[in-house]
Amino acid sequence: MNGKELVAQLRALGVRGGGVLLVHTSFRAVRPVDGGPLALIAALREALGADGTLVMPTMTDGESPFDPAATPTSQMGITAELFWRQPGVVRSGHPGGSFAAAGPRAAEICAPQPLTPPHGPDSPVGRVHALGGQVLLLGVGHSEDTTLHLAEALAAVPYFVSHPCVVVVDGAPRTVAIAETDHCCRRFALVDGWLRAAGLQREGKVGRADARLAETRDIVRVAVEHLRADPLLFLCPAGEACEECDAARASVAP
């Protein structure tokens, strides 16, 4: 697959020129691509055009003080890891939940944010939502879709789990607990069915990967509707021995 073919696939899928696009990707699923992950990044930018803004998660393990110009990503994949290192790409400052962006809205999307929640309305994903962006899942499913944590924040779900994260306070590193709506995220996959039933998800191939594309506002609206009916819907049922979801469940006040 070459870059030109990737651009054609991205456009056929419905990537909007001039828009804001948040991409979660597994390059292993997309390859082979002539030129590797950098050619995929170039194809995404070309599909968006000069007026479009490309956004990727660049989250880190929180084990050392975060430096947006140096700290490597943790479990975000090679594409995101190479993306934030490209010239002109802006990276946000959250010590665990940073994002990188390139394009005219990049600085606005990566502006400072509160520590908690990492993915609330005042965060990069919240700003992509406010700007009417799209979410593209390349070779990954909605279990990797951070925008669903925004939906949890907007629906005010009752679970919060705290994770230790090193932050710099008055020039000295200090470990703080950052509360987030964390769990195993496997049940985020339910969103596939909701979006498909409503005709709100485009699906196709990009490279060899299964690709899903949806409007951020559709994802959030549909998820918030379901969470209002059942705020614990995204947690594995008690008794399924999912440690992460059990911890989230245990955090709910009786």
Ligand SMILES: [Zn+2]
């Ligand atoms: Zn679970």
